[in-house]
Amino acid sequence: MQQPPSSGSTPNTPKPTTTAGSPGSGSTQPGPAAEIGEDAKQLGTKAANRLHSEVDARKETAVDQAKSVSSAIEKVTGELDQNAPDWLKSALRQGAQKVQAFAETIEQKDSRALMRDAQDFARNNPGTFLAACAAIGFAAARVFKAGAETQPDIGGGDRPAFGQLGNQPTPPKVASPTGEFA
Incomplete structure (x- = not known):
């Protein structure tokens, strides 16, 4: 342990250093963290x-x-x-x-009160809450899918709507290195 510098110490004696924000440092500057x-x-x-x-x-x-x-x-x-x-x-x-x-x-109610009510419901009725979330998810998927199927084709081509296969052309047959068609 270092002795505190006495009045007769040399000017090159190192002084103890402290980090900003560390306890006991006396600094009011907060650290980066x-x-x-x-x-x-x-x-x-x-x-x-x-x-x-x-x-x-x-x-x-x-x-x-x-x-x-x-x-x-x-x-x-x-x-x-x-x-x-x-x-x-x-x-x-x-x-x-x-x-x-x-x-x-x-x-x-305001949004904060509604959020508290939803959290309380989820805590008190987890099964019902999860079932309701699943039902809402399925309903949203159906709505989005129905909306996508009714969208007009922007490119003007004969592409089927989202989710429909339609008449898809078959890929051409290609000969393999052995001469067989795949």
């Missing part, structure tokens, strides 16, 4: 705030669409044949009421 951590935290906060503001901005559209779905279900229920089973009418009415309640919940 602390600066990077603080920058990452600020960036994360900015991203989360932007996400929430975007969700809040688009919330009204989602509410309108959910209310439209609820109205459509109620209309279908009212137009059912008199011979339709009562359980079907009841199920459709309850479904319309649930969609309407969902729309009102979205309308009344």
Whole structure:
């Protein structure tokens, strides 16, 4: 261990060094790791705030669409044949009421509260949450596939729509080095 320099020491005696931000250094400058951590935290906060503001901005559209779905279900229920089973009418009415309640919940809460509710639901009902995610994924895939099949061909060729094989030309037969056709 080094002895502290005495008053009679030579000027070339090395002084103990400390790193910026280390405990006991007396320095108020944060180290590079602390600066990077603080920058990452600020960036994360900015991203989360932007996400929430975007969700809040688009919330009204989602509410309108959910209310439209609820109205459509109620209309279908009212137009059912008199011979339709009562359980079907009841199920459709309850479904319309649930969609309407969902729309009102979205309308009344901000994005942070909705996120907390979704996280709580996922924690309390993991099986139902995963099943709902799978159902939403399948529905989204069907919607995207249906949209891609109805897109016009930009190139003007006779190519089939996405997902359809159509009349594909067969590749030409090529002779192998032994003279056989493959």
